[in-house]
Amino acid sequence: MEVKVLNTSDELGKTAAIHAAEVLRAAIKERGRARLTLSTGASQLDFFKHFVEADLDWSKVEMFHLDEYVDLPETHPASFRKYLKERFLAHVAVERYALVNGEGDIRRNIEELNARLTEAPIDLALIGIGENAHVAFNDPPADFDTEEPYLVVNLAESCKQQQVGEGWFPSNEDVPKQAITMSIRQILKSAVIISCVPYRVKANAIKLTLENELTNHIPSTILKTHPQWTLYLDRESASAVDAGLLEA
Numbered sequence: 001m002e003v004k005v006l007n008t009s010d011e012l013g014k015t016a017a018i019h020a021a022e023v024l025r026a027a028i029k030e031r032g033r034a035r036l037t038l039s040t041g042a043s044q045l046d047f048f049k050h051f052v053e054a055d056l057d058w059s060k061v062e063m064f065h066l067d068e069y070v071d072l073p074e075t076h077p078a079s080f081r082k083y084l085k086e087r088f089l090a091h092v093a094v095e096r097y098a099l100v101n102g103e104g105d106i107r108r109n110i111e112e113l114n115a116r117l118t119e120a121p122i123d124l125a126l127i128g129i130g131e132n133a134h135v136a137f138n139d140p141p142a143d144f145d146t147e148e149p150y151l152v153v154n155l156a157e158s159c160k161q162q163q164v165g166e167g168w169f170p171s172n173e174d175v176p177k178q179a180i181t182m183s184i185r186q187i188l189k190s191a192v193i194i195s196c197v198p199y200r201v202k203a204n205a206i207k208l209t210l211e212n213e214l215t216n217h218i219p220s221t222i223l224k225t226h227p228q229w230t231l232y233l234d235r236e237s238a239s240a241v242d243a244g245l246l247e248a
């Protein structure tokens with residue numbers, strides 16, 4: 001585990017984007033292609049701003065993403081498919097990608113995703129941490145045991161409140177009750193994991209992550225077991241953590 005603290009969210013996003021591009025460039029050099037998993041949400045905006053400018057052969061990158069709400073149209077402002085199309089796919093020449101579809105035949109959608117995702121290892125996963133310390137939509141108490149690559153989960157009230165607080169929905173009642181998410185075990189199979197977690201609203205989640213032992217009641221603690229995990233913070237998100245645990 002490495003913890004990097006930058007002054008601002010923009011510096012965090014730029015530094016993490018450089019790191020991510022280096023990982024993908026190395027994978028392309030070694031095998032001629034790279035496989036990438038992306039997270040979404042307000043905390044990832046500065047990362048994407050810099051990531052899409054990376055000097056990278058995007059045509060050799062295959063992209064997956066972490067999660068999507070069940071029964072939420074892609075036209076909805078909170079749709080993660082919409083988010084990725086507008087903030088990532090519209091700006092880079094990625095030709096191969098698989099978006100999580102929470103509409104229609106959910107079971108079939110998951111089966112197709114699982115089959116495609118497991119064709120080859122994931123080189124890099126961008127994994128955020130939620131205000132309730134969730135990883136993807138694996139809310140506490142998270143399932144640390146399932147081997148399913150993607151699964152349907154029920155969203156915790158704390159998770160719904162975060163989505164409202166970020167402005168994606170007007171109230172908790174408007175947030176879908178379920179989502180499709182990549183499982184914890186599948187995330188941990190990624191060769192490299194980078195987590196971009198800026199803003200003061202994430203400070204308590206970061207404190208819980210770094211100052212507690214492994215527990216599914218703080219799902220993000222599982223990331224500390226990964227041999228190639230780098231956590232990028234800004235001064236605000238790092239503000240509640242014991243200084244001895246941080247690398248300035």
